[in-house]
Amino acid sequence: MQNSKFASVREQFPAVENLLYLDAAHQTPLSVPVKAELDAFYTAALNYAGPKYGWLNRVEEVRAKLAAFIGAQANQIAFTKNTSEGLNICASGLQWEAGDNVLLLDTEHPNNAYAWLSKREAGLEVRLVPSDKKWADADTFAPYVDERTRAIAISHVMFHNGQRNDMASITAFAKSKGIAVIADSMQSIGVFPIDVKTLGATAIASGSHKGLLTPQGLGFLYTESKDIVPTYVSNAGVANARADLVPVSEPLSLRDNAHRFEIGNFNLPAIHALGGALDLINSIGLENIAEHVLGLGDELIKVCDELGVELVGPREREFRSHIYVLDLTEPEWAEFFKSENIRLSPVRDGIRVSFGIYNTTDDVKRFGDALKKGIGVIKKSAA
Structure with missing residues (x-):
C-alpha cells in the first residue's frame, strides 16, 4: 500500500x-470509525437504558474478531482492563515455588517488572538480565537460565528505544527448557502481524489504546495454558455457576479456558470501539x-x-x-x-x-x- x-x-x-x-x-x-462505535453504544444506552444481552453478544463478536486477528481461538482470549492486569494475572497465577526464578531485561517497562518484583517476598527470585545489545534473543537469556527458571517475561517491542526483540528465538529456546514465556505486546499489537502459534508465547498481555486504536481502559490476555490459575474469581469464571445466580454449594469448577480470568462487567463501550478499530486495521x-x-x-x-x-x-x-x-x-x-x-x-x-x-x-x-x-x-x- x-x-x-x-x-x-x-x-x-x-x-x-x-x-x-x-x-x-x-x-x-x-478515529472516525471508532468514535462511530462509541456513539452507537451511548445512543443505545441513552434511548433504551442498556440492551444488555445485545451488548454481551457484541462482546463475543469482538472477542472472536480479536482472536482471529492474532490466530487464536475465542476461548483463549480474556478481556482485561489493561496490559498490567494481564501481566499480574500471569505473575500471580503461574505455578512457581519459593526459590524459582524469572528472567526480565533490566530495561523492561516497570509495569512488567513490578508484576514480578512484587513476588520476591514470597520467594520468587527476579533476575534482571543486562541489555547488552540492541535487541534480545535466546543468547541474551541463556546464561541466566538454570533448573529453577520458571519464566521469561519480555516486551515484544520495547517502549523506551523501539527494539523489536527476537521472540521466535526466545520462545523456541524457552520451550526447549520447559520455561514459560510471558509476552507484553502493548507496543506491537496492531502494528506488526502477531500469530500466537508463530510467536510461541505461553501468554500474551496487551492493552488496546495504542496500535489497536481504542480508548484506554481495555486490554486482553491470551493463553491456552492450564498452568496459570486465577488469583480472583467471579461468576463469569465459574463453569458450574447457576443460571439463577444462587452460589453453588458444591466445589467450584472454573472454566477450562481463558474466560476463567474474567470477572464480569466488561468495558462495554471500549469493546464496541475495538470492533470498529479491528475492522479499520483489517481493511488496511x-x-x-x-x-x-x-x-x-x-x-x-x-x-x-x-x-x-x-x-x-x-x-x-x-x-x-x-x-x-x-x-x-x-x-x-x-x-x-x-x-x-x-x-x-x-x-x-x-x-x-x-x-x-x-x-x-x-x-x-x-x-x-x-x-x-x-x-x-x-x-x-x-x-
Whole structure:
C-alpha cells in the first residue's frame, strides 16, 4: 500500500490535522470509525437504558474478531482492563515455588517488572538480565537460565528505544527448557502481524489504546495454558455457576479456558470501539501497516543522519519498530517540540518519535524541519 493510500486513512483521524502527532507509543488519536462505535453504544444506552444481552453478544463478536486477528481461538482470549492486569494475572497465577526464578531485561517497562518484583517476598527470585545489545534473543537469556527458571517475561517491542526483540528465538529456546514465556505486546499489537502459534508465547498481555486504536481502559490476555490459575474469581469464571445466580454449594469448577480470568462487567463501550478499530486495521492489512511505519522510519533515519542526530535503538529493519528514540537529552527539547505543535514523548535516553497509520512522509519532513530548527536554537544556547 503506497503512501498515497495512507493519506486517505489519515482522513479518519481528525486530530492529525490539528497538530503533528508522533506519539503512537503513548496512545493513538481517536478515529472516525471508532468514535462511530462509541456513539452507537451511548445512543443505545441513552434511548433504551442498556440492551444488555445485545451488548454481551457484541462482546463475543469482538472477542472472536480479536482472536482471529492474532490466530487464536475465542476461548483463549480474556478481556482485561489493561496490559498490567494481564501481566499480574500471569505473575500471580503461574505455578512457581519459593526459590524459582524469572528472567526480565533490566530495561523492561516497570509495569512488567513490578508484576514480578512484587513476588520476591514470597520467594520468587527476579533476575534482571543486562541489555547488552540492541535487541534480545535466546543468547541474551541463556546464561541466566538454570533448573529453577520458571519464566521469561519480555516486551515484544520495547517502549523506551523501539527494539523489536527476537521472540521466535526466545520462545523456541524457552520451550526447549520447559520455561514459560510471558509476552507484553502493548507496543506491537496492531502494528506488526502477531500469530500466537508463530510467536510461541505461553501468554500474551496487551492493552488496546495504542496500535489497536481504542480508548484506554481495555486490554486482553491470551493463553491456552492450564498452568496459570486465577488469583480472583467471579461468576463469569465459574463453569458450574447457576443460571439463577444462587452460589453453588458444591466445589467450584472454573472454566477450562481463558474466560476463567474474567470477572464480569466488561468495558462495554471500549469493546464496541475495538470492533470498529479491528475492522479499520483489517481493511488496511497488518503487513501494509508494518511496512508503512518501517518506511517512515527509513525516512526519519535519513533525516537524523543528515543532521548528525544519533538513534538510540537498533537501525536494522528486522529489529526496529514504529518507535524511534533520538539522542536528544537536553531538557529543552520537550518544550521546544511542544512549541512547534508536535506531540511526542521524552523517554529515558532522549526524545521518542512513534508512528501510526495516520502518519505520512510529509510528517517526517515537517519533523525534520523542526529538528533542524531546534538544533540551531538549543545546541547554540547550550554552547
